Amino acid sequence: MTADAQYIPTASPHAHDRSSIDRIMLRVCLALTPVSLWGFYCFGWPAVVMFVTTCLAAILTELACLYVQQQPLSRLWDGSALLTGWLLALTLPPWAPWWIAVGGAFFAITIGKQIYGGIGQNVFNPALLARIALLISFPVQLTTWVNVTPIDSANAPGLADAFAIIFAGQPWMSDAADGITGATWLGASKAAAAGGADLAAMLSQDFSLYDAFLGLTRGSLGETSTLLVLLGGIWLLITRTISWHIPVSLLGTLALLAWLGNLSNPQSYPGVLFHLTSGGVMIGAFFYATDYVTSPSTPVGKLIFGAGCGVVLFAIRSWGGFPEAVAFAILLMNALAPLIDRVTKPRAYGRRHSGDAIKHTPAQRRVV
Amino acid sequence: MLFGLGKIRGGVHPDGHKIDSARLVINSQLPLPDTLWLPLCQHSGEDARPLVQAGERVLKGQRIAAAAGRFSANIHAPTSGTITSIDTITMPHPSGLPANAIILQPDGKDEWITLQPPADPFSMPQEALATLVEQAGIVGMGGAIFPAAIKLRQGRRFEIKTLIVNGSECEPYLTTDDRLMRERAAEIVEGARLVRYIIEAYRTVIAIEDNKPQAIAALQEAAANVGAIEIVVVPARYPMGSAKQLIQAVTGLEVPAGKRSNDIGVLVHNVATVYAIQQALIHGKPLISRVTTVAGGCVGEPRNVEALLGTPIHYLFEQCGGLTTTPARLLMGGPMMGQVLPTTEVPLIKGSSGVLALTKAEVNEHMPSPCIRCGRCVDACPMGLLPLEMARNSKQDDFDSAQDAGLRDCILCGSCSYVCPSHIPLVQYFEYAKGELAESRASQQKLSYTQELMAARKERLEREAAAKEAAKQAKKAKAKAKKPRKAAAPTTVAADTADTAETASTTDHAGA
Ligand code: SF4
Ligand code: SF4
Numbered sequence: 001m002t003a004d005a006q007y008i009p010t011a012s013p014h015a016h017d018r019s020s021i022d023r024i025m026l027r028v029c030l031a032l033t034p035v036s037l038w039g040f041y042c043f044g045w046p047a048v049v050m051f052v053t054t055c056l057a058a059i060l061t062e063l064a065c066l067y068v069q070q071q072p073l074s075r076l077w078d079g080s081a082l083l084t085g086w087l088l089a090l091t092l093p094p095w096a097p098w099w100i101a102v103g104g105a106f107f108a109i110t111i112g113k114q115i116y117g118g119i120g121q122n123v124f125n126p127a128l129l130a131r132i133a134l135l136i137s138f139p140v141q142l143t144t145w146v147n148v149t150p151i152d153s154a155n156a157p158g159l160a161d162a163f164a165i166i167f168a169g170q171p172w173m174s175d176a177a178d179g180i181t182g183a184t185w186l187g188a189s190k191a192a193a194a195g196g197a198d199l200a201a202m203l204s205q206d207f208s209l210y211d212a213f214l215g216l217t218r219g220s221l222g223e224t225s226t227l228l229v230l231l232g233g234i235w236l237l238i239t240r241t242i243s244w245h246i247p248v249s250l251l252g253t254l255a256l257l258a259w260l261g262n263l264s265n266p267q268s269y270p271g272v273l274f275h276l277t278s279g280g281v282m283i284g285a286f287f288y289a290t291d292y293v294t295s296p297s298t299p300v301g302k303l304i305f306g307a308g309c310g311v312v313l314f315a316i317r318s319w320g321g322f323p324e325a326v327a328f329a330i331l332l333m334n335a336l337a338p339l340i341d342r343v344t345k346p347r348a349y350g351r352r353h354s355g356d357a358i359k360h361t362p363a364q365r366r367v368v
Numbered sequence: 369m370l371f372g373l374g375k376i377r378g379g380v381h382p383d384g385h386k387i388d389s390a391r392l393v394i395n396s397q398l399p400l401p402d403t404l405w406l407p408l409c410q411h412s413g414e415d416a417r418p419l420v421q422a423g424e425r426v427l428k429g430q431r432i433a434a435a436a437g438r439f440s441a442n443i444h445a446p447t448s449g450t451i452t453s454i455d456t457i458t459m460p461h462p463s464g465l466p467a468n469a470i471i472l473q474p475d476g477k478d479e480w481i482t483l484q485p486p487a488d489p490f491s492m493p494q495e496a497l498a499t500l501v502e503q504a505g506i507v508g509m510g511g512a513i514f515p516a517a518i519k520l521r522q523g524r525r526f527e528i529k530t531l532i533v534n535g536s537e538c539e540p541y542l543t544t545d546d547r548l549m550r551e552r553a554a555e556i557v558e559g560a561r562l563v564r565y566i567i568e569a570y571r572t573v574i575a576i577e578d579n580k581p582q583a584i585a586a587l588q589e590a591a592a593n594v595g596a597i598e599i600v601v602v603p604a605r606y607p608m609g610s611a612k613q614l615i616q617a618v619t620g621l622e623v624p625a626g627k628r629s630n631d632i633g634v635l636v637h638n639v640a641t642v643y644a645i646q647q648a649l650i651h652g653k654p655l656i657s658r659v660t661t662v663a664g665g666c667v668g669e670p671r672n673v674e675a676l677l678g679t680p681i682h683y684l685f686e687q688c689g690g691l692t693t694t695p696a697r698l699l700m701g702g703p704m705m706g707q708v709l710p711t712t713e714v715p716l717i718k719g720s721s722g723v724l725a726l727t728k729a730e731v732n733e734h735m736p737s738p739c740i741r742c743g744r745c746v747d748a749c750p751m752g753l754l755p756l757e758m759a760r761n762s763k764q765d766d767f768d769s770a771q772d773a774g775l776r777d778c779i780l781c782g783s784c785s786y787v788c789p790s791h792i793p794l795v796q797y798f799e800y801a802k803g804e805l806a807e808s809r810a811s812q813q814k815l816s817y818t819q820e821l822m823a824a825r826k827e828r829l830e831r832e833a834a835a836k837e838a839a840k841q842a843k844k845a846k847a848k849a850k851k852p853r854k855a856a857a858p859t860t861v862a863a864d865t866a867d868t869a870e871t872a873s874t875t876d877h878a879g880a
Contacts, residue, residue: 010462010708010796011785011793011795011796011799012703012704012705012706012707012780012782012785012795013703013704013705013782013785013786013795014697014699014703014704014706014708014726014730014731015382015383015540015703015704015730015731015732015786016731016732016733016734016785016786016791017380017382017786017787018732019744019787019788019789020734020789020790020791021737021740021789021790023789024740024742024789075737078737080740118738119737119738119740120738120739120740120741120790121738243743243747292740292741292742292743293740293741295741296743297741297742297743297746297754297756298743298746298754299746299747302743345754345773346746346752346753346754347752348625348751348752348753348774348777349377349612349616349622349623349625349750349751349752349777350612350622350623350624350625350626350627350777351624351625351777355772356625357624357625357626357627358622358624358625359624360621360624360627360631360632361632362631362632363526363527363528363529363630363631363632363633364526364527364633365525365526365527366524366525366526366527
């Protein structure tokens with residue numbers, strides 16, 4: 001039986017719950033809208049230009065791939081390319097130059113997705129894969145974080161400046177001198193810990209949980225406001241677009257480990273709230289780790305997957321070389337997802353986990 | 369979730385669309401149609417054998433075809449009239465293949481044969497009652513079309529702890545059981561008592577989904593005076609009406625894989641079947657009509673009708689306000705598990721719980737796109753299977769892996785396809801794979817049967833040769849010794865035990 005070509009519309013059921021891929025993708029995009037808008041506000045027009053460039057590049061690449069592979073071009077409307085571009089843009093520094101945006105989007109769609117055979121076939125989350133590829137290739141550009149310069153503030157660039165910044169690499173207020181860029185909190189705490197400084201003291205001085213929660217810190221476009229990410233994530237849970245398993249087990253595991261670490265040695269292990277509100281943890285838990293294609297499909301598998309992400313995340317943050325670990329943790333678990341799926345096969349009705357029929361007390365035979 | 373009930377997994381909540389047809393009382397006053405098509409096969413077994421000839425006049429309730437074989441069932445004339453012919457007609461099946469049918473032209477007199485109801489069924493031997501049910505031609509009316517008498521006899525062979533009368537009717541659109549329970553509660557309770565008497569069940573439960581409050585109230589009232597008939601309310605969820613899920617909800621037990629509900633002491637009968645049994649045993653009436661839901665977005669006035677078997681479907685639509693638009697899909701049964709009808713020129717049969725004419729919007733069909741591994745099908749599967757894996761393996765003709773991922777336990781309920789955002793026709797893949805497997809099993813069986821025969825023959829020849837040899841040796845020895853000596857008795861040629869094991873159907877044909 002060859003694929004979908006032989007589709008004969010006579011098999012039951014003759015009803016459907018009206019869900020569709022494009023609706024799901026649209027819902028995820030909607031859930032990302034608040035945090036994206038907040039990112040635009042915080043980082044101004046250049047962020048908008050960078051975002052639109054990434055999304056457009058992703059869509060055009062998808063179109064080209066569909067064309068080359070002679071797949072129906074209408075598949076573009078499933079919205080997955082837009083979502084991939086969107087998710088990628090949110091991981092990038094808000095003022096990333098155009099070639100980072102376009103190169104990343106191209107990589108995400110081609111190497112991240114189409115090379116495996118298109119939607120549903122890829123092993124790794126395309127957006128995260130592209131982000132890591134970019135980070136390895138262009139570490140400087142990928143770790144240059146602009147300060148929060150709200151779109152309506154005096155020294156924020158206008159739309160024309162934005163194009164110049166993104167497309168021509170025009171410097172804006174000569175970067176470091178004016179303190180317009182700096183490290184993220186995670187980067188700072190990492191550097192501090194490496195230098196033997198007292199992390200707890202430093203954090204209590206500088207780190208503002210409030211800022212981290214609302215999103216007034218340096219970081220990539222989408223990983224600033226924990227609050228807005230959380231709102232979008234909860235909406236996805238309510239609309240049953242994603243299930244609770246992955247976010248809850250990921251955040252729960254991370255919180256537990258952070259708590260234990262902090263309890264054992266507050267000097268070198270920051271507390272639970274720092275872990276949960278900084279970097280891309282929240283957005284990773286709700287939007288990247290929950291990617292259908294690259295996460296397990298059984299409920300127990302999802303719990304294991306989330307917990308695995310949490311453990312790896314904590315380990316890399318605490319002992320690894322990179323300050324930011326969400327992308328690595330999720331990608332690593334992506335690779336394990338098929339295995340997790342295999343070992344967490346649900347128990348079928350009337351069978352034990354082993355697949356044997358359940359035992360029963362046989363009904364007595366009557367003599368008639 | 370209701371306290372004390374078993375927790376069932378998965379399932380979906382499809383749009384009910386039940387209000388339209390549930391609002392009106394059953395219309396049992398349909399005028400006689402011009403002609404009735406009575407297929408010889410309205411049950412799970414062989415064609416029934418016709419007992420009438422063209423031109424013969426028959427009376428209402430007269431047996432016109434006799435069961436031929438174990439899973440076959442009798443067919444009776446639904447009204448008085450003349451047999452026009454015995455000919456092929458289009459069957460209510462997606463294939464649209466022709467099948468033999470008795471064609472009856474009603475004479476308008478609706479003249480009954482003399483009915484001979486038993487005086488007091490509750491004092492009769494149970495086996496005799498099962499035989500009466502058999503004679504009445506009753507089959508599972510929830511769509512299983514398995515002869516009811518066989519199930520009753522199976523029930524007698526086992527100790528049945530719980531008899532479940534299935535009134536959960538979980539398919540969207542269908543309200544025949546709902547209306548039947550509301551309007552004929554006393555008959556259903558009496559039918560349940562009869563079945564309980566026949567199979568000597570300890571506990572009798574009528575299980576109804578919680579979205580049918582009037583039916584629940586009616587049955588509670590009807591059962592109140594009788595005692596020992598429990599009305600159990602189960603949560604409304606598709607596929608609650610599937611025997612396995614209902615058994616779990618009511619008793620907390622799962623039917624072990626590969627076993628039947630008898631094996632754990634449970635028997636499930638559909639309410640409509642129980643009603644038909646009551647009609648047969650109390651009034652002596654054979655199965656000649658049934659209540660069916662005529663509904664769907666294309667139907668002018670959706671409602672339930674009590675129609676004669678053999679009534680053409682187009683006639684039913686005409687009697688229910690006609691078709692307002694051209695239907696995108698014609699179905700027999702509900703939208704989740706029903707079968708596509710090739711045309712409206714097909715008859716109503718014993719297993720038709722509904723005939724639906726759906727609009728394009730209702731069917732909501734789309735071209736399938738690739739699986740995005742969203743896991744919704746896994747969450748929806750009431751059997752705890754991995755539909756996405758089963759479909760992938762089936763597509764690649766890797767049936768062993770598909771079996772392993774759950775195909776062997778799949779009840780084809782369609783919950784997975786219903787929720788799949790990629791619109792993948794999962795059930796179609798499963799039907800395909802099951803078909804292929806059945807075919808290869810059949811040829812395997814044939815092969816191993818031939819091998820067995822050959823092995824048996826070889827063994828017999830060897831045994832015979834050995835016996836001859838032994839006899840020769842014995843003779844020789846006797847001759848040599850010249851003394852009368854007891855020779856080894858030649859081994860008798862054992863009778864070939866070619867008696868092939870009875871290959872009864874293993875599927876559990878509980879009313880779904
Ligand atoms: S519901 Fe459809 S798309 Fe989702 S995992 Fe199952 S088969 Fe794939
Ligand atoms: S059709 Fe089979 S696989 Fe799909 S939900 Fe029903 S039992 Fe599960």
